[in-house]
Amino acid sequence: MLGKHLLSAADLTRDQALLILDTTSELAAVTDRSVKKLPTLRGRTVVNLFFEDSTRTRLSFELAAKRLSADVITFSAKGSSVSKGESLKDTALTLEAMGADAVIIRHGASGAPERLATAGWIDGAVLNAGDGTHEHPTQALLDAYTLRRHTRDGQGDLSGVRVVIVGDVLHSRVARSNVLLLQTLGADVTLVAPPTLLPVGVENWPCKVSYHLDDVLPDADAVMMLRVQAERMAGAYFPSTLEYSRMYGLDARRMALMSPDAIVMHPGPMNRGLEISADVADADRAVVVEQVANGVNVRMACLYLLLGGASSEGDGSQ
Amino acid sequence: MTSMIIRGVQPYGEAAQDVEISDGVIARISPAGSPTGSPASAAASQKVFDVELDAAGCVLLPGLVDLHTHLREPGREDSETIATGSRAAAKGGFTCVHAMANTAPVADTAGVVEQVWRRGVDADLVDVRPVGAVTVGLQGAQLAELGAMASSAAQVRVFSDDGLCVHDPLLMRRALEYVKAFDGVVAQHAQDPRLTEGAQMNEGELSGRLGLAGWPAVAEEAIIARDVLLAEHVDSRLHVCHVSTAGSVEVVRWAKARGIRVTAEATPHHLLLTEELVASFDPIYKVNPPLRREEDVMALREAVIDGTIDIIATDHAPHPREDKDCEWAAAAMGMIGLETALPIAAQVFIESGRMDWRQLCERMSVTPARIGRVADQGAVIEVGAPANLVVWDPAQTTVVTPAMFESKSANSPYLDRTFAGAVRHVVFRGRPTVVDGQVVSGEVAS
Numbered sequence: 001m002l003g004k005h006l007l008s009a010a011d012l013t014r015d016q017a018l019l020i021l022d023t024t025s026e027l028a029a030v031t032d033r034s035v036k037k038l039p040t041l042r043g044r045t046v047v048n049l050f051f052e053d054s055t056r057t058r059l060s061f062e063l064a065a066k067r068l069s070a071d072v073i074t075f076s077a078k079g080s081s082v083s084k085g086e087s088l089k090d091t092a093l094t095l096e097a098m099g100a101d102a103v104i105i106r107h108g109a110s111g112a113p114e115r116l117a118t119a120g121w122i123d124g125a126v127l128n129a130g131d132g133t134h135e136h137p138t139q140a141l142l143d144a145y146t147l148r149r150h151t152r153d154g155q156g157d158l159s160g161v162r163v164v165i166v167g168d169v170l171h172s173r174v175a176r177s178n179v180l181l182l183q184t185l186g187a188d189v190t191l192v193a194p195p196t197l198l199p200v201g202v203e204n205w206p207c208k209v210s211y212h213l214d215d216v217l218p219d220a221d222a223v224m225m226l227r228v229q230a231e232r233m234a235g236a237y238f239p240s241t242l243e244y245s246r247m248y249g250l251d252a253r254r255m256a257l258m259s260p261d262a263i264v265m266h267p268g269p270m271n272r273g274l275e276i277s278a279d280v281a282d283a284d285r286a287v288v289v290e291q292v293a294n295g296v297n298v299r300m301a302c303l304y305l306l307l308g309g310a311s312s313e314g315d316g317s318q
Numbered sequence: 319m320t321s322m323i324i325r326g327v328q329p330y331g332e333a334a335q336d337v338e339i340s341d342g343v344i345a346r347i348s349p350a351g352s353p354t355g356s357p358a359s360a361a362a363s364q365k366v367f368d369v370e371l372d373a374a375g376c377v378l379l380p381g382l383v384d385l386h387t388h389l390r391e392p393g394r395e396d397s398e399t400i401a402t403g404s405r406a407a408a409k410g411g412f413t414c415v416h417a418m419a420n421t422a423p424v425a426d427t428a429g430v431v432e433q434v435w436r437r438g439v440d441a442d443l444v445d446v447r448p449v450g451a452v453t454v455g456l457q458g459a460q461l462a463e464l465g466a467m468a469s470s471a472a473q474v475r476v477f478s479d480d481g482l483c484v485h486d487p488l489l490m491r492r493a494l495e496y497v498k499a500f501d502g503v504v505a506q507h508a509q510d511p512r513l514t515e516g517a518q519m520n521e522g523e524l525s526g527r528l529g530l531a532g533w534p535a536v537a538e539e540a541i542i543a544r545d546v547l548l549a550e551h552v553d554s555r556l557h558v559c560h561v562s563t564a565g566s567v568e569v570v571r572w573a574k575a576r577g578i579r580v581t582a583e584a585t586p587h588h589l590l591l592t593e594e595l596v597a598s599f600d601p602i603y604k605v606n607p608p609l610r611r612e613e614d615v616m617a618l619r620e621a622v623i624d625g626t627i628d629i630i631a632t633d634h635a636p637h638p639r640e641d642k643d644c645e646w647a648a649a650a651m652g653m654i655g656l657e658t659a660l661p662i663a664a665q666v667f668i669e670s671g672r673m674d675w676r677q678l679c680e681r682m683s684v685t686p687a688r689i690g691r692v693a694d695q696g697a698v699i700e701v702g703a704p705a706n707l708v709v710w711d712p713a714q715t716t717v718v719t720p721a722m723f724e725s726k727s728a729n730s731p732y733l734d735r736t737f738a739g740a741v742r743h744v745v746f747r748g749r750p751t752v753v754d755g756q757v758v759s760g761e762v763a764s
Contacts, residue, residue, distance in 0.1 A: 088645050109647035110518075110529040111599030118598070119643075132647070134529030176529060200532060201523025235515075 002305045005117045005126040009137040009180035017144065017184055018157060023301035024145050024294070025154060030067070031297055041070035044307055047100040048074040049091065050129075051107040056268060056292065057129050057139075061104045064299035070307075073098070088112060092121035100124045102307055110134035125306045133171045139267055140177035142298040143224065144185055146291050150263050151221050159186035164216050166192040166248055167226030167275055170199050170237075174267045175226060179207050190216050194248065196237045213248055217257040224265040225250050228275045241274055251277040255285075263287050320749040323367045326350045326374035327709055329699045331675040337378060338367070339705040342748030347701055350374075369750055371743050373709045379679050381413025381444075381706035381746065382660065383686040383695050385476065385505070385583060386559060386631035388652070389415070389446070391437065392430070393422025398636040398726045400434065403656070404441040405759075406634070406725035408751040410656040411708035411741040413444050414687065414695045415634075419451040420481040426451035426462035428470035435472035443751045443759065447690055450474040452493045452504060456482050461493060468500040475691040478505035480559055481606075483541060485511055490545060494554040503555040503581075503689060506545050508566070509607065513537035518647060520593045520608045528597060530646065533608045535563040542566050546573035546580050557689055558582040560633050562607040564617035571626045581689050583631035584618045586655055586662040591615075591731060601642045601649030602731050605635070622681060623672050629686045632659045636727030654725050660708075661716040661737035669738060694747075705748040714740035714755075724757055 002016055012020070030038055046065040050058050058074065065072045077091055088107070095103055102125040105113045110132030117126040130136040148154055151161045163182055169175045169191050182189050189207035191198065202209055210216050217223065228248075230241050238244045245251075250264065258264075264276075264286040272278045280286060322339040327350075329335055334350035389403035398406075400417070407415045417434050419425035425434060431448040438446020450467035454460045456479045467474040477497060484490045484506060493504050514537045519525050521532020542558055546569065549556035558570065561582045573580045587605060592612050595603040603609060621627040635652025642649050663682060667673040673681075679696075687696025694704040716737045720728040744752035751757065 087640070087643075088648075089643050107645065109645040111647075112645040114599040115645050118600075132529050133531075170526075173529060176527070199526025200521050200534075201526045204523050205526075 004306070006137055006302055006306060007113050007117060007126065007128045008135050009140045009177040009184070012137070012181065012184060014157065014184050017141070017181060020141055020298065020301050020305060021145050021148060023305060024297045027300045027304070028297045037067050037069060039069050040304055041065065041068040041307055044070045044101040045099055046070040046072050046102045046104065046303065047095050048072065049077065049095065049103050049105045050074070051077050051105070051112070052130070054106050054130065057106060060292070060295045061129060061299050063296050065303055067296070067300055068303055070303070088116065089119070089121055092116055096122040096124070102127060102303065104129045106130045108132055127302060127306065130173055132173065134173050135177045136173040137177045137181070138295070138299055138302055139174050140181040141302070142291055142295040143178055143265060143267070144181055145294050145298050146265065146287055147187070147222055150287065157185045158182060161187040162190070162219055162221045163187050163224060164190045164192055164220040164222070165224045165226065166213060166250065168197045168228050168232060168237075169193045169202070169226070170197045171232070172226050178224065179205055183207065192216060192248065194238055213254060214257060217254055218259065220258060220262050222263045222265055223250060223258065225275045227267065227269065227271060230274070245274055249275055249277065250280050252279050255280050255283065265291060268292065320368045322369040322371065322745065322748070322750065324371045324373050324378065324707075324709060324743065326372065327376050327378040329378045330679065331377045334374070339745065339748050342705055344699065344701050344703050344705050371709065371750065371753065373743060375711070375713055376742055377675055377710040377712065378699060379411075379675060379708050379710060380683040380696055380699060381708050381744065382411045382682045383414040383690070383692065384412050384632050384634070384656065384659070385416050385557070385629060385686040385690055386480070387415040387417055387634045387656065388420070388636065389417040389434070390421065390636055392433070397638045400437040400446060401441045402724065402726040403634070403636070404438065404443040404446060405757045406654070406656045406723065408443040408744050408746065409724045409741065409755075409757050410658070411660045411710070411744055412656060413706035413708070413744065413746045414447060414692055415444055415656070416447045416449050416476055416690055418480045419449045419478060420456055424451050424455050425449065426454050426456070428463065428466040431467050431472040431474050432470050443757070444746060445692065445695060447476070447692060448472045448474055449476045449478050449480070449505065452477045452479045452484050453489060458482065458485055458489065461489065461496065464493070464496055464502065465500065468502060475500070475502050476505050476557070476689070477502055478507065478559065480505065480507045483507050483509040483511060487544060487548065491548050491552060494549055494556060495552045498554050501691060503557045505557040505559050506541065507559050508538045508541035508545065510537040510541055517608070518604070519596045520610050522593070522611060524593055524597065530596070535565050535610070538563055538607060539565040539569055542569045546570070546578050549580055550576065550578045554579065556580045560585050560588065560607055560631070561618065561627055562588045562610050562614060564614045567617045567621040567626055571621070574626060581628040581685070582626070583629045584622055584627045585631060585633045586659045587653055587731060589615060589618055589622065589630070589666050590662050595731070599646050601644065601646050602653070602729060604646060604649050604651050605653050606651040619666060619672070622667070628681070629689065630659065630663055630681050631686065632656050634725075636725055637729045638727060642729050652729070654723065654727055654730050657723055657725065658716070658718060658730060658732050658737070660710065660741060661739055664710070664739050665737055705745050707745040708741060709743035710739055711742040712739045714742065716740045
């Protein structure tokens with residue numbers, strides 16, 4: 001069983017992570033049917049609470065909840081208390097009054113899901129759908145699921161699988177959750193970035209670090225490219241997008257350094273021409289679209305396991 | 319004037335004495351239980367006092383002086399007023415506080431500082447000494463009228479843009495030079511603004527893990543290093559607010575060894591709490607400068623003990639509940655501290671055996687009064703000295719609850735903690751302001 005909430009990839013033990021991945025495999029079979037729906041969460045209310053724009057993550061969670069027959073409300077609260085809108089607390093109290101069984105939250109502030117789960121404002125389960133530059137655990141789970149399909153035939157853990165994560169690690173919640181989860185599952189992770197885009201203390205993270213992409217590509221089973229935002233240049237993190245592309249972008253020349261079976265991953269949305277060239281993005285070994293599909297199934301598994309698959313209170317069935 | 323006797327109290331934790339007070343000064347100190355009044359008077363033992371305070375087993379200290387207090391008035395009376403802040407100060411054992419300038423309007427003119435000073439006189443529980451802003455509107459662009467504030471009724475001697483750093487090196491130099499004319503001191507909030515844009519917590523492994531933008535130690539240390547060199551160059555007095563890192567301690571130690579006229583403060587929270595608390599994402603722990611590492615806390619303690627850090631100052635920063643009842647990034651920075659400062663200092667320095675009460679008085683009363691050039695505060699306990707005193711009862715405990723605060727705000731990181739000892743009585747200008755832990759206003763007869 002999982003805990004009450006899913007806030008951080010660090011919350012998951014190896015067994016819990018494997019339970020989610022195995023459940024995802026089972027639910028994937030449903031997705032392949034013509035009627036893609038299970039009655040599991042009938043009568044349960046799932047709220048998508050998005051303080052940040054993220055159409056793809058929101059749609060993925062929405063679809064996952066609907067396939068489990070939950071009632072889904074989407075609450076787009078652009079403009080948090082930071083910009084003098086309604087406060088997180090008042091939003092939470094509103095959702096609580098509406099009887100939310102689970103709140104899926106995307107927020108620009110690191111730790112907002114933790115706050116929602118622990119401040120005593122709501123009783124329901126909290127799923128972190130990405131918080132600031134902190135974590136994005138379901139992205140890590142869908143990445144792990146995708147990796148397992150391609151390197152482990154969809155079975156067991158990721159022992160010995162060599163994953164290279166490239167790009168703006170400093171600002172990436174995807175990288176943080178992936179390092180934690182992939183380590184839990186036994187993978188061998190290497191982060192590649194210019195020193196300016198690596199967090200202080202990264203040398204103590206459970207992974208290797210390199211400044212040189214060419215050096216690590218030949219040994220990789222998978223290369224995960226992170227989105228780089230051009231506005232990072234304002235903070236002097238790198239001199240120009242062209243220099244970034246030259247040093248850390250994945251193009252056809254670099255792809256040729258990879259082993260023939262190695263896959264290319266990207267959490268999306270891609271900046272074609274910046275961190276990934278178009279010919280790489282469209283290559284057969286790029287599994288970006290498959291990641292999206294797996295995302296729905298992984299989120300179904302998380303909702304299924306967090307809400308216990310039980311009907312709403314008082315029903316008594318399990 | 320009130321006549322008063324504090325019976326059986328131990329000045330600096332030493333031999334028990336009866337301390338008599340009249341006309342606002344200490345009139346007599348005699349071994350506990352000996353006849354009171356003038357020995358020459360036949361009716362001595364019959365002498366009647368307006369106020370008798372029992373203080374057997376308690377420690378008598380000079381009233382505490384805080385060099386760094388945010389009273390929020392004018393402008394943010396929803397979080398604190400000069401009256402409520404004065405009550406909180408008294409309850410915490412203080413007889414003098416320095417009200418920081420970052421109010422709205424900013425305390426950058428003689429008019430505002432005189433208003434703050436008068437409101438303090440009206441509250442009449444502690445000496446409220448306004449701190450004047452260094453630059454107009456804390457904007458860091460133009461010097462405020464420091465001379466006018468110094469010669470106002472408020473007699474300002476401490477100038478600070480606290481909350482913001484006087485970052486421009488030329489302005490800092492000029493401010494340091496200018497205040498020499500009236501023996502002022504510039505109290506710097508040492509924080510390089512560029513290195514701390516959007517900073518949320520101490521920069522280190524934990525900030526990297528939590529995905530919170532880092533506030534690197536170097537942003538404090540680099541400013542202190544620059545400022546001590548400027549102070550040396552123009553031979554003026556510099557005070558460094560809320561020193562928070564081990565590296566800053568090294569810089570201050572170096573400067574003092576060089577003979578530079580620099581003083582420094584540490585806050586109770588930086589002497590007790592570490593950044594690990596931030597992992598809860600509970601903004602009650604959000605403060606500027608941020609909570610640092612265990613090694614920083616230990617270095618600060620050693621520096622307070624050896625005098626590299628001259629004083630303990632609270633940086634009492636009240637905020638209304640909604641400013642902490644939110645996500646981390648949206649929350650205000652700061653913690654209240656007046657009512658927990660002495661319990662924390664006693665735990666860290668006295669209970670541990672690292673300091674005696676006389677040494678702690680230097681850090682919390684004598685030296686802050688000297689830095690602020692405050693007459694009648696931080697005096698040695700002796701006959702003829704102004705009767706600004708605090709009685710500390712080591713046998714009681716301070717249990718921190720939201721209800722205990724006299725402050726209008728309750729943003730304390732110590733809720734539900736219990737500290738050994740408690741402030742029992744406080745005497746301000748010869749009359750009691752706190753009796754048995756309760757604030758009393760106005761004249762009180764026994």
